[in-house]
Amino acid sequence: MGRAPCCDKANVKKGPWSPEEDSKLKDYIEKYGTGGNWIALPQKAGLKRCGKSCRLRWLNYLRPNIKHGEFTDDEDRIICTLFASIGSRWSIIAAQLPGRTDNDIKNYWNTKLKKKLMAMNAQSDLLNNTNLTNNSSLIQTPESLFSHMQYHPMRDNFLMFGGEPSCSSSDGSYGKEMKQEDHMGFQGFGASLDYGTNNGVNQWIQKQSGYSGECPLDYNLEDVKRLISSNNNSFFIDENDTQDKAMYCYYY
DNA sequence: AAAGGGTCCAACCGCGGTCGC
DNA sequence: GGCGACCGCGGTTGGACCCTT
Structure with missing residues (x-):
């Protein structure tokens, strides 16, 4: 028996993030933090995304001091x-x-x-x-x-x-x-x-x-x-x- | 200009680890 | 100790973009 899914896959959006979604996630985390619970975060932030997707988006793109561009x-x-x-x-x-x-x-x-x-x-x-x-x-x-x-x-x-x-x-x-x-x-x-x-x-x-x-x-x-x-x-x-x-x- | 192939990268998936009950 | 839920990681994929013919 496999592990239960972390979210209702039928009701979560997948694919590229829109600027609005980015903004919602960024605003929420800057105000309240992650609360140590990514699974609950999207609902609180008003996002129809899987918690794992939110975490990935934050860590790889939205969090402060992310460096983009050429590697030295x-x-x-x-x-x-x-x-x-x-x-x-x-x-x-x-x-x-x-x-x-x-x-x-x-x-x-x-x-x-x-x-x-x-x-x-x-x-x-x-x-x-x-x-x-x-x-x-x-x-x-x-x-x-x-x-x-x-x-x-x-x-x-x-x-x-x-x-x-x-x-x-x-x-x-x-x-x-x-x-x-x-x-x-x-x-x-x-x-x-x-x-x-x-x-x-x-x-x-x-x-x-x-x-x-x-x-x-x-x-x-x-x-x-x-x-x-x-x-x-x-x-x-x-x-x-x-x-x-x-x-x-x-x-x- | 268009088609096809190649490249790049954001995002997803699945699994192992960890933690709390 | 067992179990379930969540976290974090590495591998993979899909699609947009670029290049070549």
């Missing part, structure tokens, strides 16, 4: 780094970008930023990766502000490389091919990605613990900006180093 290079860097570090946790990423909403960032990533990074990959000279074998599935990004990221076509995802590599194969050595029981990780900004076996399934696993034991959420915006803007800090290794480490990373 700084914001790009923050999004890329956090995405590589924590994945599609848009609300957490949005928390580091004042004025941006998770929906905004999600849309921006899906429609622009991801393509931007993939285009960079396409431009990169794959011959630079001659250290990699032909069956490698990792493509390194060119030297750029995103140089610490690599696109993984088979996962349709970006991985970030930096910090100290950790690789513990079953035989205790760095292997050129990963075995089922191998375990391999790259510690990056505040978190790390591990390739290993989880319940018999080979997969990349996001480790909770990160560099120096710190969690990404322990950083405020200024910290993030400072860390990302510095190419020589301890979180990111240099290009040559990255290439060396990439040698050991093969898709199983």
Whole structure:
């Protein structure tokens, strides 16, 4: 049995919001707040909308200090780094970008930023990766502000490389091919990605613990900006180093 | 000018988490 | 502890707009 609907779907308006509806919602919330109950809010505000729809409209469009328009290079860097570090946790990423909403960032990533990074990959000279074998599935990004990221076509995802590599194969050595029981990780900004076996399934696993034991959420915006803007800090290794480490990373 | 395809983004949907009873 | 109601999140969709032919 499914959950009961949060509203009478037959009597709620759907689709784009009109300026009148925006005005009603904005006026009501500015006067009375949300009252901690979005389900009851539309009725009180005189709106024929679902509470969830009101909440979304307020959070993504009407609330004060929402920033619209182009994303800056700084914001790009923050999004890329956090995405590589924590994945599609848009609300957490949005928390580091004042004025941006998770929906905004999600849309921006899906429609622009991801393509931007993939285009960079396409431009990169794959011959630079001659250290990699032909069956490698990792493509390194060119030297750029995103140089610490690599696109993984088979996962349709970006991985970030930096910090100290950790690789513990079953035989205790760095292997050129990963075995089922191998375990391999790259510690990056505040978190790390591990390739290993989880319940018999080979997969990349996001480790909770990160560099120096710190969690990404322990950083405020200024910290993030400072860390990302510095190419020589301890979180990111240099290009040559990255290439060396990439040698050991093969898709199983 | 019109048609078709591509892009973008606001909004919706469904699910997991949380909270109060 | 179980249950229901609500919140918040991430994935997906629909349609408006733009671009190309």
